[in-house]
Amino acid sequence: MEFSDPSIGTLRLDFDHQRVTRPSAQGDLSRVRALIHHPCHVRFADLTRFVYLTKAERYDLLAQLMGFIPQVEFQKALRRVEHEVTEKFEKSLDHVGAMADEVRKLLGMDDMEEKTLLDASTPVLGRHGIGPPQSMDDLRASLAQLRRQVEKDPSAARLASLSGLNREAKAAEQHSEIPAALAAYAADAQPFKQQESTLKQILLIGVYETGSKWLAQQEDKGICPLCQKRFDGDLTQHIAVELAKLTTLRASHARADAKRTAALAALRKQPPSDDSLAEASKALNGEAVASEGRALAADIKVLDQLRLKLVQGVELRPEEIDDRALATLKTRAGEYARLSAQCNTERSALLENVSQLIHALQADAGRAALVEDFRKLDAATALWDRCKRALGDLAGLLRVSTSFRHIVDDFVAASIADVQQRFDKVSDEVTRFFEILEAHTPGIGKPVLRLQLDQDRSVVPEVVFYGQATSPAYKYLSESQLNSFGLAVFLASVRYFNPGFRFIILDDVVNSLDGYKRPQLIKILKADFSDSQVLLLTHDAAWRDRLYKELPSWKRIEFIRFDFGTGPVQGQALETLDRIRKFIDDDQPILAGQALGPYMEFQLQEICEAFEVPMKYNRRNEYTLDPLLDGLRVRARAKLGADHRLTVALDDLSGEAGFRNLSAHAKDPAIQLTPQEMSAALQKWSVVEAMVRCQRLECFEILGYTDQGTFRCACGQTQLRKDSP
Numbered sequence: 001m002e003f004s005d006p007s008i009g010t011l012r013l014d015f016d017h018q019r020v021t022r023p024s025a026q027g028d029l030s031r032v033r034a035l036i037h038h039p040c041h042v043r044f045a046d047l048t049r050f051v052y053l054t055k056a057e058r059y060d061l062l063a064q065l066m067g068f069i070p071q072v073e074f075q076k077a078l079r080r081v082e083h084e085v086t087e088k089f090e091k092s093l094d095h096v097g098a099m100a101d102e103v104r105k106l107l108g109m110d111d112m113e114e115k116t117l118l119d120a121s122t123p124v125l126g127r128h129g130i131g132p133p134q135s136m137d138d139l140r141a142s143l144a145q146l147r148r149q150v151e152k153d154p155s156a157a158r159l160a161s162l163s164g165l166n167r168e169a170k171a172a173e174q175h176s177e178i179p180a181a182l183a184a185y186a187a188d189a190q191p192f193k194q195q196e197s198t199l200k201q202i203l204l205i206g207v208y209e210t211g212s213k214w215l216a217q218q219e220d221k222g223i224c225p226l227c228q229k230r231f232d233g234d235l236t237q238h239i240a241v242e243l244a245k246l247t248t249l250r251a252s253h254a255r256a257d258a259k260r261t262a263a264l265a266a267l268r269k270q271p272p273s274d275d276s277l278a279e280a281s282k283a284l285n286g287e288a289v290a291s292e293g294r295a296l297a298a299d300i301k302v303l304d305q306l307r308l309k310l311v312q313g314v315e316l317r318p319e320e321i322d323d324r325a326l327a328t329l330k331t332r333a334g335e336y337a338r339l340s341a342q343c344n345t346e347r348s349a350l351l352e353n354v355s356q357l358i359h360a361l362q363a364d365a366g367r368a369a370l371v372e373d374f375r376k377l378d379a380a381t382a383l384w385d386r387c388k389r390a391l392g393d394l395a396g397l398l399r400v401s402t403s404f405r406h407i408v409d410d411f412v413a414a415s416i417a418d419v420q421q422r423f424d425k426v427s428d429e430v431t432r433f434f435e436i437l438e439a440h441t442p443g444i445g446k447p448v449l450r451l452q453l454d455q456d457r458s459v460v461p462e463v464v465f466y467g468q469a470t471s472p473a474y475k476y477l478s479e480s481q482l483n484s485f486g487l488a489v490f491l492a493s494v495r496y497f498n499p500g501f502r503f504i505i506l507d508d509v510v511n512s513l514d515g516y517k518r519p520q521l522i523k524i525l526k527a528d529f530s531d532s533q534v535l536l537l538t539h540d541a542a543w544r545d546r547l548y549k550e551l552p553s554w555k556r557i558e559f560i561r562f563d564f565g566t567g568p569v570q571g572q573a574l575e576t577l578d579r580i581r582k583f584i585d586d587d588q589p590i591l592a593g594q595a596l597g598p599y600m601e602f603q604l605q606e607i608c609e610a611f612e613v614p615m616k617y618n619r620r621n622e623y624t625l626d627p628l629l630d631g632l633r634v635r636a637r638a639k640l641g642a643d644h645r646l647t648v649a650l651d652d653l654s655g656e657a658g659f660r661n662l663s664a665h666a667k668d669p670a671i672q673l674t675p676q677e678m679s680a681a682l683q684k685w686s687v688v689e690a691m692v693r694c695q696r697l698e699c700f701e702i703l704g705y706t707d708q709g710t711f712r713c714a715c716g717q718t719q720l721r722k723d724s725p
Contacts, residue, residue, distance in 0.1 A: 001032075008032060038497035039064055041505035042490045047483040059457040061486075062449065066422055066493045071415050072457065078408045085401045092397065096390045099383050106380040117384055124373050143377055150374050159361040159371045161283035165293055166354045168277040172300060174344050175270050179337035181263040182310065186330045188256045189318060256318045264314045267307055273300045289357065292350045299343050306336050416451050419459075422493075423449050429492035433528075437484040437513075437520045444477070447485050461485055480514045491524065502532035510543055515606075518543050519701065522550050526698065541576060542602065548575040550700055580682055589673040596678065597625065597662055600685055604628040607692050610702040611635050611711060625663040629654055639709055641722050646691050653684040694718040 001011045011027035049061055063072040100112050107120035118139060122132040125142050128149060133139040150156045277300070281293030313329045321329070362368045423430075427448070434447045446464040450471055461482070462471035470476050473485065487509060494504055510518050518540075525534060538544055548556065556573030563569055574582060576599050583592035605628065608615065613631040633650045640647055653659055658677030694701050694713035703711040703720060711720040 003032070035501040036498060037501075038066070038494055040494055040498060040501065040503050041507065042487070042509060044508040044511045046490075047486045047509060055458040055460060058461075059451075059459040062419075062459060062489065066419070066426075066489065066497070068415075068419060068422065071418070075408075075412060075415055075457070078411060082401075082404055082408050085397070085404060089394065089397050089401055092390065092394055096387055096394065099387050099390070103380050103383045103387065106376045106383075112384070112387060117380070121377060121380075124377050127373060128370060139381060143374075143381055146374050146377065150370060153370065155361055156371050158284070159358065159368070160375070161280070162289070162354055162358050162361070163371070163375070165277075165280040165284060165289065166351065166358060168280045169293065169296070169347055169350050169354065172273065172277055172296065172343070172347055174300075174303065174340045174347075175266065176340075176344075178263075178266045178270060178307075179333070179340055181259070181266040182314075182333035182336065185256070185259040185263040185314065186326075186333050188252075188259050189321065189326055189329070190252070190256065253318055260314055260318065264311065267311050267314065270307065273297070273304050289350060289353050292346065292353065296343060296346045296350055299339065299346065303336070303339050303343055306332060306339065310336060420449075420451050422497075423489075426489075426492035426496045429495060430488045433488035433491050433524055434484055436524055437488060437517050438481060439520055440516045441481065444481065447473070447488065449489075480517070483509075483513060484517065487521075491528075495528065502529075503535075504529065504532055505535045505537075507537050508539060510538060510540060515542075519546065519550075522547065523698075526551070545575040545577075546700070548573075550697060577682070577686065580678070584675050584678050584682065587675055589675045589678045592675075592678040592682075593662055593673040596682060596685075600662075601625055601628065603689060604632065607702055608632055608635075610704045611692075612705040625659075629659075629663075639705075639711070639722065640720060644720070644722065646688070646720060649684065649687045649691060653681070653688055656680050656684050659684070691720070 001013075003009060003011065008028055008031055011025065011029060011032055013023040013025055013029075015023045046061060046064065049057070053061060060072060063069050103109065103112065103117075107117070107124070109116050109120050114136060118133050118135070121139055121142070125132070125146065128146060130142050130145055133142050150160060275297075277293060278297040281290045281297065284290040284293070310329070310332050313325065313332065316325065431446055435445050438444055443466040444463050448462040448469075450460045450462050451458070460471055461473040462469060463473045463477065463485075464470070465476055473482065477485070510521065513521070525536075536547070538547075547554070558571050558573040559568045560571035561569050572579075572582070576595065580592045580596050580599070583589070583595065601624065604625065607613075608628055608631055611632060613635045615627070615631050629650065633647065633654060636644065636647045636650055656677075658673065658679075658681035661673060661677055662681055692703055692711075694703065694715060694717060696713075696715060696717045699713055699715040699717060701713045701715070703713050703718060706712050709722070712718065
């Protein structure tokens with residue numbers, strides 16, 4: 001990019017396809033960004049999205065059009081944090097509730113009041129000769145006394161220890177899906193490392209597929225699509241073979257990676273062991289189950305270490321594994337499967353032995369009641385203490401959450417006020433541009449953006465519809481009219497918010513605009529953006545011709561095709577009639593006829609509509625050149641007279657042999673025409689078209705029929721009357 005400001009000069013950006021958002025820059029990019037306060041480009045896709053988006057999505061799009069993306073992104077980030085804090089509070093609240101439910105269940109309590117806990121503890125302690133507690137400190141002292149009673153009874157102490165070992169053994173189960181997931185991955189994994197260069201070519205599958213389709217449409221298969229030179233061999237077959245190889249490799253790689261992901265998830269799902277199983281075994285020293293518990297704890301430790309190594313191996317993607325790494329992975333997976341099965345077998349045997357011992361000890365009802373009462377009271381007291389601490393934490397979290405919500409709400413309110421202020425600054429220009437674009441649509445005007453204060457990022461467009469404010473506008477406006485709304489917002493914003501950077505890109509913005517609005521957009525560009533550099537792109541040939549005529553000083557660039565390897569290819573930027581003249585000059589009358597026929601048919605339909613020409617009904621709407629021109633001749637003769645210059649010009653065109661030949665064969669691909677016929681038809685058509693359009697370049701509209709029996713343009717500068725041939 002070359003800037004007229006000598007302090008900036010030339011800026012060059014080089015883009016890497018792998019990191020398209022971070023170009024390397026040569027020149028003062030920060031200086032340029034400081035100039036561009038507001039987005040200077042709009043695409044057809046942006047305007048189309050404006051029609052179908054939700055209120056929040058439309059707000060985000062307006063953020064792009066009006067240049068307040070940073071505060072919207074910050075607003076989203078604040079809301080995300082607020083949601084996370086709220087979610088954490090709700091999860092903590094649920095956790096506290098679960099603990100409270102467990103306390104109430106253990107002691108049959110109705111609430112979590114301290115008095116209720118003390119009252120529920122009294123009969124439990126009384127069964128063992130301990131008096132009622134008067135406070136939480138009394139309850140803890142009574143619980144210690146009850147513990148001593150359990151410890152003095154060897155059988156009761158042993159029963160408590162066995163219950164603890166039973167609990168820890170149950171928690172030590174090893175997930176059975178881990179060996180299966182590892183085996184599935186090891187079976188499908190293969191050393192992709194040696195095929196690293198081939199894997200990179202998977203990125204070319206799209207190119208191969210596109211090239212294959214392109215070649216299938218070509219008659220001559222011996223021309224290379226890259227260099228346009230002839231080559232020996234069957235390129236189609238070559239591409240098909242390469243595409244099949246890469247597709248198979250990609251499927252194999254994807255299958256292996258999916259099973260790798262599943263194995264990694266299974267490994268991470270298994271919780272790591274701690275010392276609780278070994279500690280529970282210590283309390284039963286000298287018994288066989290203690291030895292079994294220690295052996296199981298040791299094997300689980302080995303299994304944990306092996307699982308960590310497996311996670312490191314499985315974290316490697318298939319293309320990062322070589323033969324050696326894969327062999328190691330398979331060996332470790334086999335060892336893990338063996339040891340995991342062994343641990344589960346040891347665990348089952350331990351649980352069975354412990355259960356038998358517990359059952360024997362529980363035969364003494366008194367001893368069992370002592371242990372059970374101690375267990376329930378100990379667990380209930382511990383949970384009650386944890387609930388009280390957690391409730392204190394929740395109170396603090398609630399204060400933080402409430403304060404943060406107020407901060408976010410204040411920021412959102414300030415953002416809405418800022419957005420409203422931005423729109424208010426440009427609202428007059430938005431109204432003016434919208435009403436210019438919709439000048440031929442009666443009853444609508446005064447577009448407004450209503451920001452809804454009770455919702456985040458919510459905007460509803462409003463218009464005045466026959467004097468009545470109507471909201472939401474998209475219930476009453478067409479897609480084209482809503483696009484006019486979005487385009488008016490962008491044009492007004494870029495005009496106001498980029499005062500030091502008069503540069504605009506309009507990328508195919510007329511695609512869904514009605515035909516009569518396209519000249520209105522040209523009118524806006526000429527009247528309000530004459531001091532700006534405008535880069536306008538379009539695929540619409542008719543509008544392109546209009547732009548060429550009304551903006552003759554603009555530089556024209558036409559891309560005629562895109563070639564792989566070389567990129568876009570430019571051609572001569574000619575309007576349709578100039579292109580037809582060139583075909584005639586180059587002795588290509590068939591191409592000239594194939595271009596002139598559709599052009600004349602399109603223009604005649606527009607002219608006949610404006611002249612209100614009666615046409616015989618055709619349910620397929622296939623009005624070709626001959627009936628269109630005859631209808632126009634009859635209309636001109638009836639309203640202007642046989643001697644009027646337009647009537648004479650139409651008669652000359654109708655009688656021209658080239659036009660008659662074109663009418664008969666325009667839709668025949670084997671059309672036979674001569675350069676002389678095409679030249680005469682083009683010359684006489686040009687005379688007709690010049691007369692039915694406004695002579696004023698700023699208008700250039702087709703003249704329309706009036707109630708006074710004349711034909712006049714919208715600006716009133718050009719008129720055809722019967723008394724003025």
